[in-house]
Amino acid sequence: MFGPLRSAIDGWRRFWLEPRDSLTLDLVRVFLGAALFMGYAAVAPAVQDLYGLESWFTGQGRQLYIDNPWRQSALYFFTKPWQVTVFYYAFLGSIAAFTVGWKTRWAKWMVLIGHTSLAYSNPLITYGVDSIVSSALPLLCIAPIGEHLSLDAVARQRRTNRASLDEQPGASVSSRTTTALRLLQIQMVVFFIFSASSKLAGDFWWSGDAIWVALINPEFTNIPIAWLAENYLVVNALTYGTLLIEISYVFLIWQKASRPYLLAGAILLHLGIAVTMGLYFFSAVMIACHLCFVRREWIVHICRLAG
Amino acid sequence: MKATLLLLFSFWHLGAMVVAPMPDCYFKRLITPVYAPYLALFHIGSEWGFFAPDPGRGVEMSFLVTDVMGTEHHLAFSKNLTRSSGTYMRYISLHDNLFAQKPPYIADAASHVCRQYASLTPKSVQFEFGLSAIVLPDDYLAGARPMDASVLQRTRSDVFPCSAL
Numbered sequence: 001m002f003g004p005l006r007s008a009i010d011g012w013r014r015f016w017l018e019p020r021d022s023l024t025l026d027l028v029r030v031f032l033g034a035a036l037f038m039g040y041a042a043v044a045p046a047v048q049d050l051y052g053l054e055s056w057f058t059g060q061g062r063q064l065y066i067d068n069p070w071r072q073s074a075l076y077f078f079t080k081p082w083q084v085t086v087f088y089y090a091f092l093g094s095i096a097a098f099t100v101g102w103k104t105r106w107a108k109w110m111v112l113i114g115h116t117s118l119a120y121s122n123p124l125i126t127y128g129v130d131s132i133v134s135s136a137l138p139l140l141c142i143a144p145i146g147e148h149l150s151l152d153a154v155a156r157q158r159r160t161n162r163a164s165l166d167e168q169p170g171a172s173v174s175s176r177t178t179t180a181l182r183l184l185q186i187q188m189v190v191f192f193i194f195s196a197s198s199k200l201a202g203d204f205w206w207s208g209d210a211i212w213v214a215l216i217n218p219e220f221t222n223i224p225i226a227w228l229a230e231n232y233l234v235v236n237a238l239t240y241g242t243l244l245i246e247i248s249y250v251f252l253i254w255q256k257a258s259r260p261y262l263l264a265g266a267i268l269l270h271l272g273i274a275v276t277m278g279l280y281f282f283s284a285v286m287i288a289c290h291l292c293f294v295r296r297e298w299i300v301h302i303c304r305l306a307g
Numbered sequence: 308m309k310a311t312l313l314l315l316f317s318f319w320h321l322g323a324m325v326v327a328p329m330p331d332c333y334f335k336r337l338i339t340p341v342y343a344p345y346l347a348l349f350h351i352g353s354e355w356g357f358f359a360p361d362p363g364r365g366v367e368m369s370f371l372v373t374d375v376m377g378t379e380h381h382l383a384f385s386k387n388l389t390r391s392s393g394t395y396m397r398y399i400s401l402h403d404n405l406f407a408q409k410p411p412y413i414a415d416a417a418s419h420v421c422r423q424y425a426s427l428t429p430k431s432v433q434f435e436f437g438l439s440a441i442v443l444p445d446d447y448l449a450g451a452r453p454m455d456a457s458v459l460q461r462t463r464s465d466v467f468p469c470s471a472l
Contacts, residue, residue, distance in 0.1 A: 016317055017310050042393020050397055056419045061411035070347035116350050124404045124412055125397040131353030135324075138349050142316075179313045183320055194328040194355040202360030214362035216442055218454050219399050222390070229444035278390065 016182055019173035023299055025181055026101070026148040028291050029140060033099025035284035036111065036133065040092060047088045050125055052081055057122040065120055073120035074113065091118070101150020108145065112137045129282040135187050136289050143180035147172060184292040189250050196246035205243060208236035215276060222278035238272075245269050253293055266290045327352040365439035365453060368402035370420050371463070372429045380427055406436050408464055417467035434464040
């Protein structure tokens with residue numbers, strides 16, 4: 001009688017807690033770090049205008065944020081413009097360290113604090129990408145990342161080599177890695193559940209026109225769209241294709257057989273958003289987060305093929 | 308002990324993931340105060356409704372700066388943004404957020420404009436927004452554009468005196 005129940009509990013515990021190494025999360029770290037570096041380095045010329053003491057968000061609105069003890073930013077404590085500049089470049093340095101896996105144990109927390117601080121220092125300039133990064137970073141912080149694809153791993157290998165030429169550094173596994181990975185995977189599924197379900201409430205998504213309406217918005221028009229107007233079936237196909245990927249991802253990304261197709265579909269969807277709408281930072285962050293569904297074996301296989 | 312803590316954290320964080328984007332309902336109103344500090348601390352809380360329920364229309368922002376002599380200066384903002392610039396999406400978000408015209412935030416932005424154009428000795432600032440039209444494919448091929456002056460829906464914000472900001 002208790003057999004199936006015990007089996008279900010064991011399965012549940014394995015899903016959340018079976019120790020694993022951090023290779024997949026390190027892949028996410030590398031891509032997310034590169035995307036963050038690209039996104040934040042690009043605003044360097046306008047740091048003071050966007051985040052400075054005399055930015056667009058400095059009066060009563062900012063005070064409302066400062067007064068909330070849970071919405072805190074290191075920038076609220078700065079009184080000189082140079083302090084903002086130093087903070088910004090220290091943050092960029094942290095992202096670089098996070099990406100290459102140098103002192104990852106510390107760098108990940110610095111990136112989390114830096115990102116949250118900049119987001120709260122001027123919420124008027126935040127958009128969807130900031131929320132996605134905010135959702136992913138705490139999960140990477142709770143996991144012991146940096147054991148693979150990192151300078152930390154290279155340094156550890158060298159130390160081990162010095163100790164003994166034959167010895168390999170032990171691949172450490174952790175339940176925290178599994179928990180963080182599962183939460184990140186579920187986060188991506190939750191993202192698509194709400195993204196798809198809210199689209200289903202829109203007339204343009206049902207009529208097949210949504211992609212046209214999005215691309216005709218001058219804020220996002222990044223490619224010549226006259227040919228789309230002449231070949232409107234493509235617009236219909238892209239609109240329904242977007243819905244199809246978002247809805248099916250929720251259910252089929254978990255299956256071993258269908259995962260590669262859904263992953264490829266989601267990555268293509270975001271590459272398409274990058275090219276057609278110019279949302280490069282958003283797309284790069286989304287693709288990095290989708291990589292949490294890459295199986296360890298695939299990475300090992302690709303690494304072997306690459307020699 | 309460690310396993311139990313991890314499971315408890317997982318359940319807690321799962322709840323946060325789901326509560327934040329949930330549509331307004333009795334359960335959400337009941338549970339949000341419990342999660343609000345956690346969501347705020349980590350800047351989690353998007354509704355994930357990108358381009359939903361329908362993709363939005365474009366916004367064009369400009370300023371009407373009146374100087375101490377009473378002369379009006381119409382200054383473009385959106386038209387001066389460069390598509391290839393790394394700051395482009397940040398400034399697009401800025402004018403999209405200001406378009407909502409929430410009082411303390413738009414006043415903050417007005418004070419920024421007063422400082423930015425101090426050389427004009429501004430007396431007051433007003434924002435002007437133009438909401439683009441949705442142009443049908445056939446109209447587009449015939450030459451219509453979403454930002455054409457004839458179809459742009461223009462609105463103006465309150466006037467913000469620079470001395471009070």
